[in-house]
Amino acid sequence: MANPEVKGDDYQVQYEPASSTVYFKGDITLGSPKEYVPIVKLLDQAANADPDTLTLNVKELAFLNSSGISMLSKFVLGMKKKKGTQLVVLGGKKVPWQGKSLKNLERLLPGLKLVVE
């Protein structure tokens, strides 16, 4: 079976259960929190599998608008309740939005492991 994914013209979000990783790629500029619901559902699906480590790979996510950052923040806040899962965020140094916004995720969830390479 193909991995669950959410796709748009300029982006792709894919959940790979085998490695407990959610890959984000492209530019996500959805207009409102409502439009982010399918992505939230995909993230929840990944989190509800209760893996030891859940990785969000955003290295190839060139742009995420403020509604998207807010969505990601909410998800990270929700992970506070899931003590059994270590959340890892893999970012890229060259992507401007990440340099700033990923730090907020670390603050929201002090146990979060942020790897920027």
Add this chain to the structure above:
Amino acid sequence: MVEDPITVLLIDDQPMIGEAVRRMLLPEKDITFHYCSDPTKALKVAKSCQPTVILQDLVMPEMEGLVLVRFLRAQNAPTRYVPLIVLSSKEEPLIKAKAFALGANDYIVKLPDKAELVARIRYHSKAYVNLLKRNEAEAILQAENFRMAKELEMLRQMQHMILPTSDELEAIEGLEIAGFMEPADEVGGDYYDVLYTDGVVTIGIGDVTGHGLESGILMVMTQTAVRTLKEIRELDPVKFLDALNRTLYKNVRRMNSDKSLTLVILTYTKGKISISGQHEETIVVRNGGEVERVNTMDLGFPIGLDEEITDFINHTTIELNAGDGIVLYTDGIPEAYNMDKEQYGIERLCEVASQNWDGSVEEIKQAIVDDLKGFIGKQKVFDDITLVVLKQKEFDFEEEEPVEEDPVEEEEPVEEEEPVEEVNRPASKRKKFRLFR
């Protein structure tokens, strides 16, 4: 289901036909029958009895039948859309075709069988009543849309009215300030304000996630909360942003909303400006156009996202000499797209600000807005756009006793009560500015 009542109007010069049809329809309790023998009075009668079906003779002495069809179908006739069944004494394909071309809906050779006549009347009447109902529903919907558009327009206007007026901005001593705001939809989620009391200027700029009604209401709440904190003269940035965050966090939760906002608060007194809160980079432009970018990620946290943010609140202080200034904006500017799906970018914003820095704040603001609009071109505007440009005016040097430089102010940029203290010791600052020039 109760069928809608049917009203039939027969126009025929022969009373005998009128009587025959009346008798055919008599047993049908839901059908009201009207008869008009004079075709010249047909429209008048139709106006008063409001038929849902018209039966019309084609051969009458007073008026040619097809002419009457034309009248009944005229642009402004009340019968324009009422189903019209033409009665004729003979089967005549050419006349039938003409009648249909003029707008008749059906053609019956008289006198028809009763069952057929009733069935055709019912069929046409039902279609007409449904059309009337659809039209009515559409009119209600249109009125509702109109009302909603009006209300959105009102909220948009209120949002605009809550912005600082040019009179207020001009009254501010020490700073020249110009602001610009344009929502992507009727209602935006951007916020900016300039508040001035007791020589302290508080400038706030923020961006509620998304835009539209909910974001717009949060924007207005933010404005009120900031103004309240300003009125109680809260100058400690930690207390200020903490109270603001808890206020909006609790409101957002109550509203069951998932919105949050970035917000930076700048506090200005006599050449010194303190920055706190997390928002886009603050652009400092020096006299001459040199640009410094201040990252605010470590100065705060998104507002309304989490209940406790005090640990993340900090502030930094910038000194402004005459001609120095600051450009504040929301992400609608750097993240605006052109037709090639490229973003405007903060570098271009800095460049345009720098190149136009010689002008007044109004001119600088306009230069940025024009350049941005030129860049966006025919592309859709996706996000609200807000821009605030401020510049330090020439200092009015009063003769004051030269005071020794206070070493404390040099090493303590994170001191919380700073803006207040500055009010009391402007002399040394002024001295320093003179030395810089």
